[in-house]
Amino acid sequence: MIKNYSVFFLVLFLCWNVSSAQTPHSSGHDSMEEILMEIESHISKYRYELAIEDSRNLLDKAKDESDDYYTAQAYNNLGHVYLDQNDSARARKNYTLGLEYAQKVNNDTLLMSSYNNLGNIYSEIPETTNKGIDYYNKVISLANKMGDSTELIIPKINIGWTHLDNGRYNKAYPYLKESLDILDSLGSPNAARSIYIYTQLYMLHGRYYAHNKQYDTASYFFDKSIELAIKDTLVIQAAESYSAYAEMLSQKGDYEAAYNAQVKYNEYNSQVFEAEKLKQMEIANARFKNKEYREYLDIAEREQKYQDDIIEKSKEKVAIMVVSSVVLVAILVFLYKINRDRRNLISELKNKNKQYKEAKVEAENLSLLKTRFFSTVSHEIRTPLYGVIGLTSLLLEEKSLGKHKSDLKSLKFSADYLLALINDVLQMNKMESNEVKLESVSFNLRDQVNSILNSFEFTRVQNKNQLHLDFDENIPAYLMGDSIRLSQILMNLVGNAMKFTERGNIYFTVKQLEGDHDTSKIYFEVRDDGPGIPESKKKVIFEEFSQLDNSNYNYQGTGLGLPIVKRLLKLFDSKIKLASKEGEGSTFSFSILFDIDTAKTENIEVIEDSVITNYSDQKSILIVDDNRINQVVTRRILEKKDFICEVAGDGVTAIEHVKNGNFDLVLMDVNMPGISGLEASKRIREFNKEIPILALTAVEVEEIREEIHSAGMTGIIIKPYDVQKFYQIIYKNLSIQRTPEEV
Structure with a gap:
């Protein structure tokens, strides 16, 4: 009984869409539209004799004007009246006539309503459930043709519900899941219609997971269904959810909770019983009146026809x-x-x-x-x-x-x-x-991966994890792409695996999926055997500032890692994929198509390495920085490699040192009081075009890149930096002029 009642409300939602869809706007049609709204009001208040009278009236007017649209609507409403009175034979007959006229109109929305009505009739009869599902599938075909995903929700729910009631749980789940996905995408959970459908969908999901003995997930959906039903005073849906919930708890063995749920079910079911008793009294009264009314209607129709003939013959000009x-x-x-x-x-x-x-x-x-x-x-x-x-x-x-x-x-x-x-x-x-733009620079993927893994060595040792790298030897040595953004993605994924796994294994796989002379599609996978991610949290973790419960309280983070990964991969025209089971670990994977840097050769790499490692001539470097601590740090780092260093605390002093001294390279802080590093570099270039000037800055490089190049600086080093990479950039700029490098 509850299922029939719920399906009837789903039908009312669909019919509301039909009555508010594309209808003509002449005065005659406006009159018929008013009659149609009155019929729907009568049905909702059990005034069936008035509903039949108005439906007949609408039928006559529609046929007089050869309006197939409203003819179909009149037959559909007669079908609703007889269905409410448990006269399924007359209901099916009128629904069938409604479908015939809907096919003449060729109105997709009206056709969907007619197919759904017949689907509800046949799906309730065990012998004809497949026929009912066929009608629901016709609704889905029309909705796909219209490109309106909202119209897919009701027929898919009905198909899933029918499969559930007939014990076909695996067939039911895809329809229920897709309905919930579509409803989530609409973005209006507070609308009355959305709340009602959410309540039903959560209850049906709960029944599915309860059957599969996934009790935690089932409880999650039952709780959501009951919460919404109580919030919106949906008594029938609350009773239905508590009934299924009590059955699941009993099956689970939690008899005390099952008893409490059964008490709640009895409380709401008593309200449903009272409403149902009132409805049945109204229906019984309506049946008695309808019998007398039909006899009166036959006489009235004959008299009306006679009067219409007289009026037709006695038209007057006045x-x-x-x-x-x-x-x-x-x-x-x-x-x-x-x-x-x-x-x-x-x-x-x-x-x-x-x-x-x-x-x-x-x-x-x-x-x-x-x-x-x-x-x-x-x-x-x-x-x-x-x-x-x-x-x-x-x-x-x-x-x-x-x-x-x-x-x-x-x-x-x-x-x-x-x-x-x-x-x-x-x-x-x-x-x-929207300030992030991808760059295309040459980089060595193997070196980058090794650098990332080395940066997590402390965390690995602290959490007693084992790290396993599987790097495909077929991957080209040099690729073209945004290595900085790729590093951010990989560091977030590897960092999460390290943080949430203790005394376990992290598997990092990098392999080439496909490639030719110019391009290479690289597959990245980070897998761990940590605690895993619950099904209910798989969407949440990609939202900003969201976190899972973690037993390792030293590493809670900001909750921005995975949202950043998702957004950065969108810039690469890629998507993050997640496979995880609670207690069995997680796997994050994605693939990116890179261009191959065919210009670089192994010989060039050997020469560059030899320049870096074998550079032994003592060179003089000018450090320009207004911060005394930074002066000390930079100077000590350079002096460990036997560089001769001098320090200037402002731009004016730096200009004088370069003009009067003999330096091989200048490290110039960008932000300084008085003359900035940019202005000082411009003045140095007026009298010295050759000396390498490297910008030292803690500002985001994208914000000042053009200004740095315009000032004549040779390269960029972002503070704080990795010491080894710092040395590499220094050596390279001392040997030959190069394009800007970043740390």
Whole structure:
């Protein structure tokens, strides 16, 4: 009984769409539309004799005007009346006639309603369930043809429900899941119709997972269904959900909870029983009246036909003139009202446009202020981090501090972790502002992967994990692409695997899926045997600031890692794929198509390496930085490689040193009081075109890249930096002029 009642409401939702769909707008059709709305009101209040009378009236008017659309609607409503009175034979007959006229109109929305009506009739009879499903599938075909995914929800729910009631659970689930996915994509969960359908879908999902003994997932869906039903006072749906929930809890063996759920079911079912009893009394009364009414209707129809014949023969010109005058006055009043409303709407639209423009300007200003704020925060935090990370790296190399090595590693890891958090927040801000653009530079994928894995060595040892790398030897040595964004993606995925896995294994796979002379499609996979991800959390983890419960409380993070991965992969025209079972680990994978850098050869790589490793001539470097700690850190790092260093604390001093000294390279801080590093570089280029000038900056490089190039600087080093890469860039720029390098 509950299922029939619920399906009837789904039919009402579909019929509402049909009655509000494309209908003609002449005065005759407007009159029929009013009758149609009255019929629907009578049916909802069990006034069946009035519903039949109005349906007959609508049928006569529609046939007189040869209007197949409203003829089909009249037959469909007669079908609803007889179905409510358990007269399935008459209901099926009228629904069939409604379908015939709907096919003449060729109105897809009306056809869907007719097919759904017949599907509801046949799906309730065990011998004809397949026929009912065939009618539901016709609704789905029409909805796909119209390209309207919202119309797919009801027939798919009905098919899934029918399969569930007949014990075909595996056949039911795809329809229920697709219905829920479509409903989620609509984005209006607070609408009355959405809440009602969500309630039914969650209950049906609960029944499916309860059958498969996935009790946690089933409980999740039952709780959601009951919550929505109670919130929206859906008594029938609450009773139905509590009944299925109690059955699942009993099956699970939680008898106390099952008893409580059964009590709730009895409470709501008593309300349903009272409503059903009232309905049955109304139906019984309506049946008695209908018998008398049919006899009266036959007499009235004969009398009406006789009167219509007399009126048809006695038309008078005066009546026509009066009617014409009334119609003309009505049209004039109507036109006046339309014109007045049009002026009001135009005035209101102008005010709204003005408000919109003001709001747009304010939003743009706020966005600009936010961007500037994050840029400032980036510089102010990265600058002291440069000192922390740099000094820690130097102290780690001091043999005399061996007993403090573990503490220094922890300090460096904490600083690196803080830098990663800052970078995540800044990265998300830039992507929200659509400021992230992919670059195409040459890079060695194997070196990049090894560098990423080395950066997590401390975390690996701390969590007692084993790391396994499977790198395809067929991958070309040099690829063209945005290596920085690729590093961000891989570091987030590997970092998550490291953080959430303890005393386990992390498998990192990189292989070539397909390739030719110019391109190579690379597949990346990060797999762990950690705690895994519950089914209900698989969508949530890709939302900003969302986190799973983690027993390792040292690594909670910002919850931005996976959202950043998802957005960055979208720039690469790729998607992240997740496969995970709770308690069995997780696998994240994606693939990217890269161009191959065919210009680079192994010989060039050998020459570059030899330049870096065998460079032994003592060179002189000028360090320009207004921060004393940064001066000390940079100087000590360079002096460890026997470079001769001098320091300038501002731009003016730096210009004088270069003009009067004999330096092989200049490290120039970009942001300095007085003359900035950019202005100082421009003045140096006026008298020295050859000396390499490398920009040192803690600002996001995308924000100032063009300014740095315009100032004549040779390359860019972002603070804080990796010491080994810092040395590589120094050596390369001392040997030959190169395109800008970044750390």
